[in-house]
Amino acid sequence: MNSFLKKSVLFALMISGIYLVLYAISMNSKYKPNDYIDAIVDKHKRVESIKGRQVLLIGDSNIAFGLDSDVISDSVNLPVTNMALEVGLGLEFILEEAKDLLEPNDVAVLSIEYLMTLEGSYISKYQAGMALPVSNDYFDRDINSELIIDNYFTRKRLFEFNTTKISNRDIVYNRKAFNEFGDLTSHRSKKPHKGNLMLPPPQETDKKELITAIDEFTQYCKQNRISVYYTFPSIAQSAYAKNAALINQFTNRLNQIDHLIFLDGSKESVKPDSLFFDSVFHLTYNERAKRSKILGNHLKNALKS
Amino acid sequence: MFFNSVNYAVFIVTVFIIYWFFLKKNRNAQNILLLVASYIFYGFWNVKFLSLLAFSTALDYFSGLKIENATTKSAKKFWLFLSITINIGFLALFKYYNFFVESFASLLSTAGFQAHLPTLNVILPVGISFYTFHGISYIVDVYYGKIKAEKNPVDYSLFVSFFPLLVAGPIERATHLLPQIKKDRVINPVMMTEGMRLILWGMVKKVVIADRCADVVNQLFAQYKDLGSIYLILGCVLFAVQIYADFSGYSDIALGSARLLGFELLRNFNYPYFSKNIPEFWKRWHISLSSWFRDYLYIPLGGSRGSKLNNVRNVFIIFIVSGFWHGANWTFIVWGALHALFYLPQIFKKKHPAGQIKTIEHYPLIPGFRQVLQMMLTFAIVCLAWVYFRSLNVHEANEYIINIFKGFRDPAAIVNQVKEIVPGYAFLFAVLGAFFFVEWQGRDHIHPLYNIVTRVNQPVRFLIYMILVFTILFSVQPKQESFIYFQF
Structure with missing residues (x-):
């Protein structure tokens, strides 16, 4: 036993020692992870700088890509901020963030992609927490996941030798990709992706937990005199055709939420594939203006009534 | 946890x-x-x-x-x-x-x-x-x-x-x-050392092999309608590797953990993809479940006693129930029924395969052509059945398999796919090749590291362990895949 233990402890110490050395070496690496999520800092700054009633666009990249806040702002005569970043943050994070920022009399416009999950991906939330410490309050911290992510970045720093190489993804997805309102505009002069659009795997998971979260959020807004509206995410025709049953099931459940006002319908958000940029939820730059105009008018009418 | x-x-x-x-x-x-x-x-x-x-x-x-x-x-x-x-x-x-x-x-x-x-x-x-x-x-x-x-x-x-x-x-x-x-x-350092080795190899299987395959498999199965034959074959072969590495990796860690506490658990896997036929596969795959069904269902039903018809009936019952055990979906029932079907030829053979179970352990390091062919054929039909196991429903599985065969009508497309796949997945193929070589050379022991680490001196042994530990550490993905068998 003693020999076994001695060898085990020695081995563990050697592994830990080597790992610490590698970690220290990695800290001198020029590798920089993608900073798309860091835009959360800029979005928060904008919302906090606005005094008085404002509109927050809440959701994922379908909104980041697909709405022009300036156009909506012109329609409703209120300052608008596009809070959306990516689906990976998960609905729980996104709604907690919204609750933190919304004040009485504000207007919340919610839109979530059909592949949204409640928890999202820990790495996105972790990166958001690193950039904006207050956002650590929007999700449950998990030390196990954080160690794994730290280890992942150590590997990246050690082995991503070509730090000057910019991937196609980085050109569109980065912190500077957003305008002052929080809309993603880096795809303005880019041609839509050739070939198949990114199509996520069909989500067979139960979406009831999302409905419950949206329901609770709607109740919260009602109690705090915040107007809350829902706009369906734009989706490419081909993806809709493949997932129609699941989408309709989700839409039917959404329709049962009290006090949630819909600005449009799920079917009118289905558009030809040619109007999408790189995924089945990301409209092209030109198409976003059209969607924003229509949504702005719908919101204007809804606010009047 | x-x-x-x-x-x-x-x-x-x-x-x-x-x-x-x-x-x-x-x-x-x-x-x-x-x-x-x-x-x-x-x-x-x-x-x-x-x-x-x-x-x-x-x-x-x-x-x-x-x-x-x-x-x-x-x-x-x-x-x-x-x-x-x-x-x-x-x-x-x-x-x-x-x-x-x-x-x-x-x-x-x-x-x-x-x-x-x-x-x-x-x-x-x-x-x-x-x-x-x-x-x-x-x-x-x-x-x-x-x-x-x-x-x-x-x-x-x-x-x-x-x-x-x-x-x-x-x-x-x-x-x-x-x-x-x-x-x-009693404290048994040899048992504990073996336990640690089992945990180490189990982690390699899960983190380095299964999770690496999972990324590709998830993509290929999600887009199977738009993919050509070679991609679809790659999908089912990689799923076969994934489910083996995932589940047997889990079992290795379980056995290793138990050994650290002085317990010897039943062995669950014995290099199933080196089997020469389906009966042998089932003596090597999820052994604790197949032996459970054998002892508590197959034998009480009459087993191989009585007429051939009774034997066929019993084989179908045990495989369909075993499929259904995995989950409440027709896909698992079809998966079980297919294995029953693949098992049938052995019932009608004069010589029952009992006794063949140990033969691969005694094969030379480079096996004969006939042996390789038998193993590959068995692996191919096991892969075919895995398509049902992995698919969301029977219709999708049928479509997946039909698309594999349909794609061969266009030889030019096949060549193009091969040209895309070989360089695109070269690193993954190299990793899998190394993995199966290690498994093959160590097939006569509960874990394949045994034959390697017991033939070298301690510093080299430590070096091997270290390489494996760092391979695991640097293969961990931020988004971890759950163990497949947790859902059952």
Whole structure:
């Protein structure tokens, strides 16, 4: 036993020692992870700088890509901020963030992609927490996941030798990709992706937990005199055709939420594939203006009534 | 708590230290510690279902005593029947109720009746299929007098809920594990070293192989309608590798963890993809489940005794039930039925394959052409059946397989796909090639590292371990894949 233990402890110490050395070496690496999520800092700054009633666009990249806040702002005569970043943050994070920022009399416009999950991906939330410490309050911290992510970045720093190489993804997805309102505009002069659009795997998971979260959020807004509206995410025709049953099931459940006002319908958000940029939820730059105009008018009418 | 998590590393080290250093001389205290640790381990998933585990344990514990104390055969039968019915009842409720209701509603709809039957909104308790089978095997063994009913509730509870095997097996037998629980454990450095090696190799399988394959498999199966034949073949081959590395990796870590605590669990895998035919595959794949079905279903049904027709019937029953055990979906039933079909030729062969099980261990390092062909053919038909196991429904699986064959009408497209795949996945192929070579050279031992590390001196051995540890560390993905068999 003693020999076994001695060898085990020695081995563990050697592994830990080597790992610490590698970690220290990695800290001198020029590798920089993608900073798309860091835009959360800029979005928060904008919302906090606005005094008085404002509109927050809440959701994922379908909104980041697909709405022009300036156009909506012109329609409703209120300052608008596009809070959306990516689906990976998960609905729980996104709604907690919204609750933190919304004040009485504000207007919340919610839109979530059909592949949204409640928890999202820990790495996105972790990166958001690193950039904006207050956002650590929007999700449950998990030390196990954080160690794994730290280890992942150590590997990246050690082995991503070509730090000057910019991937196609980085050109569109980065912190500077957003305008002052929080809309993603880096795809303005880019041609839509050739070939198949990114199509996520069909989500067979139960979406009831999302409905419950949206329901609770709607109740919260009602109690705090915040107007809350829902706009369906734009989706490419081909993806809709493949997932129609699941989408309709989700839409039917959404329709049962009290006090949630819909600005449009799920079917009118289905558009030809040619109007999408790189995924089945990301409209092209030109198409976003059209969607924003229509949504702005719908919101204007809804606010009047 | 996943085996491949920091939480588990802290957990097992803590249990190990308390177990061997503070409670070394007190077996009862050690058993209590393991029981408490097992409930903590399970509670990490869902605290609410601890009560279900405790109820199932209590039910079988008291049923066992009642059976043993019963003076009449009918009383024994009553308690046996009661225990099995309640055990299966829980399984049916949590795992199969919605499937039966939806299938019945669909049948009514086909006949022109519209029925809206209530379904349950419950999640499947982790490990229920495994601990239910532990309990049933115990009760049956007590009924047939193969084992005495356990009187110590702690020892019995530990048998059912011992954490290395609680959530995904191996499915233990009371005759094998209970005597170990009731015996003083002695410190055995050789056993512990082997335990550590099993954990190390299990982690390599899970983190380096299974999770790496999973990314590709998920993409290919999600887009199978738009993909060519070679991509589809790649999808099912990689899924075959993924499910093997995932499940056998889990089993290795379970066996290794148990050995650190002085327990020898049943072996679950014995290099199944080197099998020469389907019967041999089933002697090497998920051994604890296939032997469970053999002992508690196949043999009571008559096994291979009687007419060929009876034998065929029994083979179909055992495989279909085994498929259904995996999940409430027609895909698993078709998967089981396909394996029954693949098994049939062996029934009609003059020479039964029994006795062939050990032959691959004695093959030369470079096997003969015929042997390779047999292994590849067996692997190919196993892969074909995996398509049903992996698909969301039977229709998709059928479409997937049809698309594989359809694609061969266009040879130019096939060539293009090969040109894309070979460079695109070169690194993955190299990793898998190295993995299967290591497995092949070590096929005569419970883990393939044995033949390598026992032939070199200690510094080299440490170096090998270190390379494996860092390969694991730097292969961990931020988004971890759950173990596939947790869903069963």
